[in-house]
Amino acid sequence: MRWYRSLYWKIFLAIWLSSVLVILATVVIVGGMSHHERDAEVQEARARALVERMLERHEEGRGFERLQRKSSRNAPGLRIVELGTNALVLDTLPRRGPGARPALTFELDSESGRRYRVQVGAWPQREQFGRFLGLLVSVQIVLILLVSALTSLLLTWLVVRPLKRLRLHTRALAQGDLAVRTDQKLAARGDEIGELAREFDTMADYVERTLGASQRLMQDVSHELRAPLARLQAAAGLLEQRLGEGDPLLQRLNRECGRIDRLITEILSLSRLEALQPALEAFSVQELVAELMEDIRFQQPDRQLSFELPKSCRVRGNRLLLERALGNVFNNALKHTPAGTAIELTQATVGKQHELRIRDHGPGVPADTLEQLFDPFFRQRNGAESDGYGLGLSIARRALRILGGSIEARNHPDGGLEMLIRLPVA
Incomplete structure (x- = not known):
């Protein structure tokens, strides 16, 4: 699963981004208002200091054009008029048309006692992007974003961690561990996750009871069928003594009794698998396969066998x-x-698993029935009557799950059916 599809990151990013947007919006709005007031005060102080120095040089006859350029390359426009004489000392305000007003107007007394009216144009505003960038890299905002991220991570961890534990319990139940239940801490929670854990335990109890009853029913029915089957076989033996071995009806009776006996044997094998203990000793798969190959060669000498x-x-x-x-x-x-x-x-070893691939060269099976091959009593209808009961592959899957492995069926690209068996490495 890709990281952006994870519930963990979805919750974290939702909480963190919403927190960041609220914080930035608040800081930008409030900071913008305070910045405007502070700018007005700073601009007036800067203008007064600049004009005082310029008037001092003007009254001394030294000129102030160079001072204006040196003081600030981005200095605002100025209009200085000496009161009493209405003499224009300096006028660099831009003409913005009729009705245009300067940004700031004040009166100033020089050290010689002269009085001047000063009109100051607007100082060049700092770019909005520059202000925003400076806000982002400020220590306060970095700390706020860091605390918001840590809080979001904590909240997400508190939500996602129990869900992951519940997912592990669900996977164990799906793999056949019917005794699995949620841990006590998870079930004791008083929130919705605790309710979900308790509902899971209720469901697991129901599944265990239902499957257990089904297995006991199969065992009981199979055992109960053994007695009448034995009586049928005894009656068939008595009939064989009277009618002889070549009687067609007697042969049919023996054949049907044999089928019932095989069916009961497979049902009992399927129901008894769970009772087998998964022993801890390690054994060689090569030796086991060699024994099975010898059995196959004895049954079908013409069969071509190849195993590595x-x-x-x-x-x-x-x-x-x-x-x-x-x-x-x-x-x-x-x-x-x-x-x-x-x-x-x-055979191939992939990570910590052995992969066994068993391939035949038959016609294969339709792709939509591959998974059904492992269902109990499912038989593939390929035109030929089979004497099986659809329990062989179901027994194989259950046995491999007890061993901690798995099995899946697929059609080989070059023809035939291929079984992929995975087993943990000893």
């Missing part, structure tokens, strides 16, 4: 779980591909 696994490919957990998972994947490939086609297994 280093001795360093080792995982930690219950070996029986991985054997069940890989065995079901291989059996699925054997059932749905022609006998002469190849089955390939390759």
Whole structure:
């Protein structure tokens, strides 16, 4: 997920930017008003000092044009008139048309006792951008922005951190850990996040009870079916003694009894997986795959098999779980591909995971049913009747999840179905 899509940064930027805009708007408006008043006072003081020096030089007969240029290159226009004589001493005010007024007018007495009326034009205003830039780099504004950023980070952390913890609990529940619950601190909160955590615990309780009841129901039904199945098989044996082995009806009865027996076995295997303990010992995947390959060669001698696994490919957990998972994947490939086609297994280590790719050279499956392959009792209809019950890949997925791994199906670009199995490195 890209950083700008994160809820953390969205909340932080929303709080911080709104705080910054309010602070800057307040500072600009209030600062602009005070700056205007301060500018008027400063301009009058500067004008009085400049005019006093100019009149001193004027009365001494030394001239003041050079002083005016030296005092300020951006000096305002001036009009100085000696009262009593109305003599014009200096006039550099710009002509702005009729009705134009100077920015400042005052009277000044020189040291010789003469009195003058002074009219001062507006001093050149500082550029607005320069004022704003100076405001931004001022110590006060930097401190305000820094405190606002830290406050926004704190508020965002207080909101997003519990949501991340709740997301981890949700992911654990989705991966099959039905006993997961939110921690006590999260559930004890009195705000909306605490309510959400308590609702999550309620949902997890319901899911655990529902799935547990479903698993117990499958186990109970399977066990209950064992007794009538055994009686049917015994009755079939008695009929075989009376009618002989070649009777078509008897053969049909034996075949159906065998199918029911296999279905019960797979259902019990699916429901018992959760009871298997994920042992901590490490074992070699290469040795396990070699044993499975030998079984396949015994069943189908004409099958082309190719596997590349280093001795360093080792995982930690219950070996029986991985054997069940890989065995079901291989059996699925054997059932749905022609006998002469190849089955390939390759291995790669990516980070802290082993990636096993098992590819067959069959027709593949439609892309919209790839994920459904792992649903219990889902069977791909490809025109040929299958004797399976759609539990093999479901058992494989559950076994791999208990081991901390995963499995996904994809159609290979060159044809056939490819199973990608990820397992944590021992």
